[in-house]
Amino acid sequence: xxxxxxxxxxxxxxxxxxxxxxxxxxxxxxxxxxxxxxxxxxxxxxxxxxxxxxxxxxxxxxxxxxxxxxxxxxxxxxxxxxxxxxxxxxxxxxxxxxxxxxxxxxxxxxxxxxxxxxxxxxxxxxxxxxxxxxxxxxxxxxxxxxxxxxxxxxxxxxxxxxxxxxxxxxx
Amino acid sequence: xxxxxxxxxxxxxxxxxxxxxxxxxxxxxxxxxxxxxxxxxxxxxxxxxxxxxxxxxxxxxxxx
Numbered sequence: 001x002x003x004x005x006x007x008x009x010x011x012x013x014x015x016x017x018x019x020x021x022x023x024x025x026x027x028x029x030x031x032x033x034x035x036x037x038x039x040x041x042x043x044x045x046x047x048x049x050x051x052x053x054x055x056x057x058x059x060x061x062x063x064x065x066x067x068x069x070x071x072x073x074x075x076x077x078x079x080x081x082x083x084x085x086x087x088x089x090x091x092x093x094x095x096x097x098x099x100x101x102x103x104x105x106x107x108x109x110x111x112x113x114x115x116x117x118x119x120x121x122x123x124x125x126x127x128x129x130x131x132x133x134x135x136x137x138x139x140x141x142x143x144x145x146x147x148x149x150x151x152x153x154x155x156x157x158x159x160x161x162x163x164x165x166x167x168x169x170x171x
Numbered sequence: 172x173x174x175x176x177x178x179x180x181x182x183x184x185x186x187x188x189x190x191x192x193x194x195x196x197x198x199x200x201x202x203x204x205x206x207x208x209x210x211x212x213x214x215x216x217x218x219x220x221x222x223x224x225x226x227x228x229x230x231x232x233x234x235x
Binding site for chain 1: 175176177178179180181183186193194197198200201202204205208211212215
């Protein structure tokens with residue numbers, strides 16, 4: 001009987017597509033040319049930088065300002081108390097990241113932003129304040145529009161510095 | 172009055188009037204959402220304090 005061997009995978013699963021440094025005291029950051037036919041799924045990471053105030057980070061795809069649906073669960077550091085938040089036909093995914101005057105953080109997976117299907121996302125982020133907690137969120141954008149760009153916007157104040165990195169998952 | 176700055180890739184510029192109006196509306200909505208979330212937390216903490224004052228233990232409150 002012949003014995004077969006699986007060939008090892010030589011290519012990595014994640015490819016860095018784009019790196020964007022955030023400017024000084026900007027109220028939003030748009031990253032263009034992030035999504036394409038090459039990948040179906042993406043990871044977006046934001047690290048470093050500061051906010052002018054504590055804020056949540058919202059994600060908008062292209063110019064779409066309706067049809068964002070998501071649920072978020074936050075577990076408080078102090079008591080493990082669970083609270084829920086929602087985007088119900090919102091103008092963006094409103095709680096995908098968090099920032100303070102110390103640091104910004106966002107760790108988000110996105111599926112099908114370019115493909116003509118519903119775009120879905122999953123995020124988990126650390127609310128860097130002692131009175132806050134850790135937050136998980138998932139949701140989808142209720143259309144089949146193809147997007148190449150996204151925008152991050154703080155709920156209040158401005159952003160300075162920090163680096164946005166967009167990775168593609170190998171199809 | 173200078174409008175807030177926006178960044179598109181490496182270009183940083185002031186918002187257009189249209190963008191600025193949308194931005195102000197979003198900020199207002201965010202403030203309302205935050206106030207609603209804060210009120211929810213405050214109400215929950217108040218309820219928990221009242222239950223504790225009635226003599227319920229933390230385990231009993233958690234079991235509710």
